[in-house]
Amino acid sequence: GQQVMQIPQYQHVQEGEDFTTYCNSSTTLSNIQWYKQRPGGHPVFLIQLVKSGEVKKQKRLTFQFGEAKKNSSLHITATQTTDVGTYFCAVNYGGATNKLIFGTGTLLAVQP
């Protein structure tokens, strides 16, 4: 079946260091979304990527979609304590369904 691997599961950084999480699929994707879940909160939509090789930026966050549309990354430059949380990718394989398959998430801890 379709699998979505997200690595690493956990990352602990010092404030000011960079952070990257990766999402990999065994099958070509139609599009991918990224969500952030703060501790005790619910997932909140960050961005959607659709095009091969697409790169989007939101302040210190950079999102990239691979050329083959099988992988994606989220990079945070100069982490802050407000970046703490779990980052999920969510993929769609196309077709008639609006169904998303979520990755297992990367928990980011930022030490002040």
Next chain:
Amino acid sequence: DVKVTQSSRYLVKRTGEKVFLECVQDMDHENMFWYRQDPGLGLRLIYFSYDVKMKEKGDIPEGYSVSREKKERFSLILESASTNQTSMYLCASSLLGSPGPQHFGDGTRLSIL
């Protein structure tokens, strides 16, 4: 802003009980979803619905059913609760069409004793 409201934040039930989890959204979204979230497993889709009275199985539908009698309301039913259904349950909604952002409720932490 989209508001997705789940009826209970915490719920404790006993094995064998029939359990209802309710979700209401106020943005006229066609799609609604039920997920469960467990440590290390991410969010797993139980059921979703793209219209009133329509439903489709997600990845882990066993032991669950759903009801969508009105567009704004999507109910998850545990027919006979079991301890392995102890989990965080999240409801989400989105507009119809190529998957757009899903808007989540605050979740219901369900414990089955």
